[in-house]
Amino acid sequence: DSGVTQTPKHLITATGQRVTLRCSPRSGDLSVYWYQQSLDQGLQFLIQYYNGEERAKGNILERFSAQQFPDLHSELNLSSLELGDSALYFCASSAPGQGKYEQFFGPGTRLTVL
């Protein structure tokens, strides 16, 4: 158990809909990262938040947004869903100030868009 929690575990929805994925980082970690994993693309970095502020952006679509709240939990919002958005979405967290960039991953949310 990494200490990172994600909900829900599974999500099935229809095209055009909007969903929210939730992540709670390990106790004491200030950074939260979101990744998308699909069979053909592998693990793709989406976005990073550090102590409530956006720190880095990766291959995140404009239909997707995220935020980190004062209690450090984070939400990833996916809107106008398309079939191609079906994937595993992972959240990871890391401790502040460490130079090894080690990240600890949650169990993931499997999103299926029908």
Next chain:
Amino acid sequence: TQLLEQSPQFLSIQEGENLTVYCNSSSVFSSLQWYRQEPGEGPVLLVTVVTGGEVKKLKRLTFQFGDARKDSSLHITAAQPGDTGLYLCAGVPYSGGSNYKLTFGKGTLLTVNP
């Protein structure tokens, strides 16, 4: 082009065999990490290598960081069915700045048959 190239992409071996998987790049990395991911689960951090030429051992797993910090290898001795999984290498390219985008290779899918 993929910043981190992992090879082989797939590997199927018998229990008791030895194997090596590789993670290569043309970029220099501050550190490299190896993760193992089981189906439907999040990646689990195995090890971080930081110093060029560094060798780390984790039971039957031996990790090496290249002298130039551009590549890494993972060697497994006497593989067990429990070693089955997707092995991912990841790192942050050394840029001298505060770029925290952890880049993942596409992974090596290892199957150890009993």
